[in-house]
Amino acid sequence: MTVATALIAEDEPLLAMALQAELARAWPGLQVLRTVGDGASAVRAALELAPQVLFFDIRMPGLSGLDAALELAELWPPAHAPHQPFPALVFVTAYDQYAVQAFEAQAMDYLLKPVQAARLQKTVSKLQQALIKPAHTAPETIANPVPDATLDATLHQLRGLLEHSARVTGSGMGATPALPRLQVLQASVGQQIHMVSVSEVLVFEAADKYLRVLTADREYLLRTPLKDLLNQLDPDEFWQIHRGTVVRASAIAFVHRDEAGKLSLTLRERHDKLPVSRLYAHRFKAM
């Protein structure tokens, strides 16, 4: 039996206790390092304790389980344990039909509340196997000179999960891939409405309630949320590089990697430095 460490994030105290009790029965070698009650604390505790397994409730105050996982992936590895592999992630949910569908599609492990002993046993054996022999099959990327199979796999799954939930919750509209491509943006500047050709746009950047649209020499503000615009842009032409940033692929001059392994972009015609999220780092591999 492997000795392993875990973190539980669950906002309902009784359910956290129950999960811990069930885990103690199903996996005596597992040590639950801490139990936290909200998403932000979960990220903080995971960075501090670097556990091997995370049990994240989906619906939590502050930051949802999914968002917490994304943020944690962004900040991994923790400063004090740079060679620690990314923890195995298990989502826990009471009832979330979309999430369950998404997890099934992504084969990421999830648990339905109330947690049943037999189902938990399955999860435990899966986790134990993953912890015994971590895979070494991840492709080497600029982002990860040292292959981190778990983080890559997790990012891959989170990516799929995000796409899937966007499709499912996209109120039926975003479901069709053949949405008409946007040609012209209408941005109001004072009393005028400027017609901005999409072919001139270099960057879309979400800023509070607005969307900044950058061309080579100008900047416009739109009131449209980025996610509404996203499926009207050609995905080969515009790449998403961060939760709130989309850039024109052909405008990228070079990609820079800092000591911590973080990527950032510099554009040909503008001197902004744009950070690349780990979630999208897979796009930038040397050919």
Added chain:
Amino acid sequence: MRPLPPTALALRGLKVLVLNTVIALGITLFDNHSFGLNLVYSNCIGICIWCYIECANYFLVDNWQKHVSRLIFIVPVSVVLGYVSGHLLTDLILGTTSFQYWKQTPRMAWGMLFVSLVAGGTICWVFVSREQLAAERQNLEIARRQASEAQLKLLESQLEPHMLFNTLANLRALISLDPARAQTMLDHMIAYLRATLSASRAPAGGTRHTLADEFARLHDYLELMAIRMGPRLQFTLDLPDALRDQPVPPLLLQPLVENSIQHGLEPKVEGGRIRIAASADHGRLTLQVQDTGLGADPTRLQGQATPSPGHGFGLQQVRERLATTFGSEGAMLLVAAPEGGISASVTFPLKI
């Protein structure tokens, strides 16, 4: 009036033609002209009258329910005009000179005008009353459907799966940890479910229970939520003894309390307090639900145009129930509470 669809118009035209033929037959019985001649006259006159009335309706009547009295002028004027133009039309078709017989047999001519007036008036009256009846029936049908939809949504929102499964998961956890508390929780849940189910089956604004009952049901719900949220939820219920027997619509406050928890306290990391209070002043009862939660933008809550499930629907529900039970005497007010969070209050007359 909105234009009629062509098929409805054609159907009306057909009815007019049939009636014209019947009138021509009737006239032929006590008249020495041929049926053919009467048929041409009656059709020309009838169709002209009908056209005038249709046109007048189109231009002068916007709304059947409101402007139906305008027909009192429209029908006689259309009939007289139609009578004259029908004669002219017949003269054009048959090459006769109808206006001679106004001189020869004026009694006959007046008689025909009278027949046209009576026929036009009767036909119009029949059409209008039938259409009004159909419209009323449709309105009733719509109202009935809306009422049953509202009941279903009430049930759905209260038996929201996320709430239900989380509660059951907590109950399951308690069974092994603290059986006595599990039993208490189950009792609260049974009372809550019973109240929800019977409220969703009662006719809107129909039944009443006492304010003490209302507070007891809210207490059940809050106890359930307090077990789930632990120390993150604190609540107080403040009901003066004098108001205990006051009758109120069942579960009127439930959606407000749910909103406070779902959108105010549950998403807030440190949780907070909820206070429910009743007070009476100047013959009016005020029930207040106040929380220290996130305090969603009250303007957005007030002005919700399309209530999405789980949000806004509860408020709409409370507003509708106040309107059906108390008419303009009931009111709901949502304000941002000074210490953060939202304060929702409903007021209505004490004596009902």
